[in-house]
Amino acid sequence: MAAKDLAIEVRTKESINAAGAFSIAILVIFSFAFDPLSDSMHEFAGGLLWVAFAFAGALVFNRGFARELPNECLDALLSSPLSASSLILGKALANFVMLIAVELISLFVFGIFYNINWAKHTLELAATLALATWGIAVLGSVFGAMTVNLRLRELMLPVIIYPLLIPLLISAIEFTTILLGVDPIAPSDWLWLKLLLLYDVVFTAVSILLADTILVN
Amino acid sequence: MREKLAYGLSIAAAAMFTYTLYRIFLMLPDELMQGAIYRIMFFHIPAGIIGMIGFFVSMTMSIWYLSSKDLNFDSLAASVVEVSVLFASINIVTGSIWARIIWGVWWTWDYRLTSQLVCVLIFFGYLALRRAIDEPTQRARLSAALNIFGCVDVVIVWKSIEWFRNNHPGPVLSIRTGGGQIDPRMDHTVYLNLIPLLLTGIALVLIRTRQEATAREIDSLRRLAHAAA
Amino acid sequence: MNMAQNSTFLFYGFLAAWVLMLFYVISLARRGARLKKELEDVKQLVNSSQKDRQKEIPSRVR
Numbered sequence: 001m002a003a004k005d006l007a008i009e010v011r012t013k014e015s016i017n018a019a020g021a022f023s024i025a026i027l028v029i030f031s032f033a034f035d036p037l038s039d040s041m042h043e044f045a046g047g048l049l050w051v052a053f054a055f056a057g058a059l060v061f062n063r064g065f066a067r068e069l070p071n072e073c074l075d076a077l078l079s080s081p082l083s084a085s086s087l088i089l090g091k092a093l094a095n096f097v098m099l100i101a102v103e104l105i106s107l108f109v110f111g112i113f114y115n116i117n118w119a120k121h122t123l124e125l126a127a128t129l130a131l132a133t134w135g136i137a138v139l140g141s142v143f144g145a146m147t148v149n150l151r152l153r154e155l156m157l158p159v160i161i162y163p164l165l166i167p168l169l170i171s172a173i174e175f176t177t178i179l180l181g182v183d184p185i186a187p188s189d190w191l192w193l194k195l196l197l198l199y200d201v202v203f204t205a206v207s208i209l210l211a212d213t214i215l216v217n
Numbered sequence: 218m219r220e221k222l223a224y225g226l227s228i229a230a231a232a233m234f235t236y237t238l239y240r241i242f243l244m245l246p247d248e249l250m251q252g253a254i255y256r257i258m259f260f261h262i263p264a265g266i267i268g269m270i271g272f273f274v275s276m277t278m279s280i281w282y283l284s285s286k287d288l289n290f291d292s293l294a295a296s297v298v299e300v301s302v303l304f305a306s307i308n309i310v311t312g313s314i315w316a317r318i319i320w321g322v323w324w325t326w327d328y329r330l331t332s333q334l335v336c337v338l339i340f341f342g343y344l345a346l347r348r349a350i351d352e353p354t355q356r357a358r359l360s361a362a363l364n365i366f367g368c369v370d371v372v373i374v375w376k377s378i379e380w381f382r383n384n385h386p387g388p389v390l391s392i393r394t395g396g397g398q399i400d401p402r403m404d405h406t407v408y409l410n411l412i413p414l415l416l417t418g419i420a421l422v423l424i425r426t427r428q429e430a431t432a433r434e435i436d437s438l439r440r441l442a443h444a445a446a
Numbered sequence: 447m448n449m450a451q452n453s454t455f456l457f458y459g460f461l462a463a464w465v466l467m468l469f470y471v472i473s474l475a476r477r478g479a480r481l482k483k484e485l486e487d488v489k490q491l492v493n494s495s496q497k498d499r500q501k502e503i504p505s506r507v508r
Contacts, residue, residue, distance in 0.1 A: 142366075146359050150349045159345055160363065163338035164370045167377035174381065195377055206369055210362045213283060252452040257459040264463070303470050307463045314459040318452055417467075424474055431481045438488045445495040 016098055019056040023106040026052040027113060045116050046177030050169050053103055054136065058158050060098050061140030085211035092134075092141035092207075099133045121179045124193070128179065131196040132172035135203060139164060142207045146214050171195040219423050226420040233413035240406050254318045255403075257311050263411040265308035265333060267418050269371075271301025272336060276368035279361035291357035292429035294364060295347060296422045298340050304418060305337045328378045335374045339367045353433060 030048050034041065082090075111118050118125060139161055147156045175192035178185060241259050278294035281287075312330050317323050324330070343363050350356035 139366075143363075146346075146362065147349075150346075152349055156346060156349055160342040163335055163342060164366060166335050167370065167373045170377050170381055191380060195373075195380075199373060202369060202373070203366075206366060210365060213358055213362050216358070252449065253456050254452050254459070256456055257463075260460070260463050300470075303466065307466050310462045310466065311459050314455055314462060318455045421470070421474065424478070428474070428478055428481055431485060435481065435484050435488050438485075438492055442488060442491040442495050445492065445499060 016101055019059045019098070019102045020105050022059055023052045023056040023102055024109050026055065027106065027110055031113060041114055041116065042181045043177065045110075045114065045180045046173040046175070049106070049110060049176060050132070050173045052106060053099070053133070054162070054165065054169060056102050056106075057095075057099055057136050057140055058161070060095055060102070061144040061161075062154055062157060083211070084215040085208045087215060088141050088145055088207060088211050089138075089204075091144070092137045095140055096134055096137035099137060100129065103129055103133065116180055118180055121185070124185070125176070125179050127193065128172060128175050128196065131193070131200055132168055135168045135196065135200050136165060138200070138204055138207050142210075142214065168196065168199050171199070219427055223420045223423040223427075226416045226423070230413040230416035230420065233409075233416070237406065237410045237413060240409065244402070252318075254315055257315050259406055259410045260414070261308055261311040261315060262407050263414045264304045264311065265329075266411065267414055268301045268303075268305030268308055268333070268336070271297050271304065271418070272340065272368055272371055275301065276364050279364040282357055283361050288353060288357055288433060289426075289430070291353075291361065292426045292433075293422070294361065295344075295429060296425035298343055298364070299425060300418050300421045302337055302340050302344070303421075304414070305333055305340075309333050309337065328375075328381065332371075332375045332378045335378070336371050339370060339374075343367060353436065 027048070030052075034044055034048075107118055110116060140157075143157055143161050147153045147160070150156055171192040175189065175196070178189050178192075237259070241256050275294045275297040278290050278297060282290035282294060309330060312333075313323050316325055316327075316330075343360055346363055347356055347360050350359060
């Protein structure tokens with residue numbers, strides 16, 4: 001499932017291009033809001049990055065299930081032997097990979113524009129990116145499926161998803177700011193990473209449980 | 218029958234309000250440090266409690282709907298969410314007004330107010346989703362799923378924002394501290410005022426649920442009319 | 447912070463709580479009235495289409 005979506009993406013590059021451009025645009029716009037080369041930039045760095053990623057993510061999910069609408073591909077998928085949860089997880093995996101690609105590009109650009117060294121704690125940063133992006137991808141996939149047939153789909157999805165994502169974004173922002181900052185990581189800071197893990201586990205479980213409810217034909 | 222129950226509850230609530238309002242304004246003294254404004258707590262705290270409990274009650278209704286497929290549970294869930302959003306909003310607005318006097322600012326991003334705000338946002342999404350789906354079974358099914366996601370998230374939201382910010386007055390009600398922190402008359406009044414607010418909430422839910430049932434009746438009659446035509 | 451301002455804000459607080467409640471009750475009442483009217487209309491529609499049906503049948507039997 002994921003392989004199919006990724007194959008389409010690699011050939012057309014539609015989502016990654018749009019999301020990547022959008023993310024970089026946000027970074028540029030914010031450079032006018034704050035002084036990008038000041039020392040206090042470290043405090044905003046995490047927040048700025050995750051705002052950009054969250055909004056770019058919305059672009060990716062909107063395409064996710066909408067892509068299946070023409071030619072009734074969605075019905076075909078639903079009647080296939082694939083279970084609903086593997087459908088959703090497959091989409092989530094594809095979204096995850098695409099989002100990570102966008103994030104890596106953005107991180108690179110961000111480091112240049114804002115003079116932030118993000119290679120200090122690469123392992124922890126990678127873990128944060130992976131965990132937080134998975135959470136965003138799962139929720140985006142589930143609610144993308146839920147809203148695919150609604151009118152005002154593009155409006156409904158952000159309205160529903162962003163409040164739900166708040167705890168995930170808080171944790172990601174907090175920990176990323178710490179990782180990009182000058183102080184060493186305090187023992188109490190690992191709380192945020194644990195919260196990210198908890199969030200992922202809980203919501204992946206709930207998604208699997210409710211997949212049949214959401215995608216029944 | 219349900220209407221009579223709703224009226225009965227409203228009258229009981231009104232009667233109790235006269236007693237509690239008398240207590241709040243005429244029996245209790247001004248608080249030492251806060252002056253008169255603390256009296257708003259008697260609405261702020263119970264409204265918050267009812268809102269929170271309401272969200273979880275609605276999740277139970279949603280789960281019940283998913284297992285029984287009885288649309289009455291879906292109507293109940295939606296009504297409870299609406300009324301809970303109302304009470305949570307009252308909690309936020311009264312909290313903000315209290316904050317203006319005590320802390321000097323309208324909004325402080327303290328963890329309890331912020332968590333309550335996020336919950337209201339989540340359930341606004343629920344209500345928006347319901348408005349966007351016309352077909353009753355699909356609407357019931359999808360909003361039930363969202364309700365469950367929402368309530369699970371509510372728990373995580375509260376914990377995460379608590380760790381993120383900590384500004385709110387700590388627990389003072391006897392239920393959390395075991396007594397001795399505040400004047401027991403004030404303590405009791407908070408719980409006392411919970412009752413009429415709860416009765417009002419239940420009355421509103423009953424009325425709203427009845428309206429949902431009527432809407433379904435209209436829907437099926439309309440289909441009958443089209444079939445007969 | 448003086449007593450007057452304190453009491454004023456207390457009043458605003460109570461006002462806000464009751465106004466919100468009132469808004470909701472009024473919207474419920476309006477929705478109820480609209481639903482009642484719709485129900486009457488649809489019931490009439492069903493009755494009239496059933497009467498039309500009944501008028502048709504004798505002509506077919508003939």
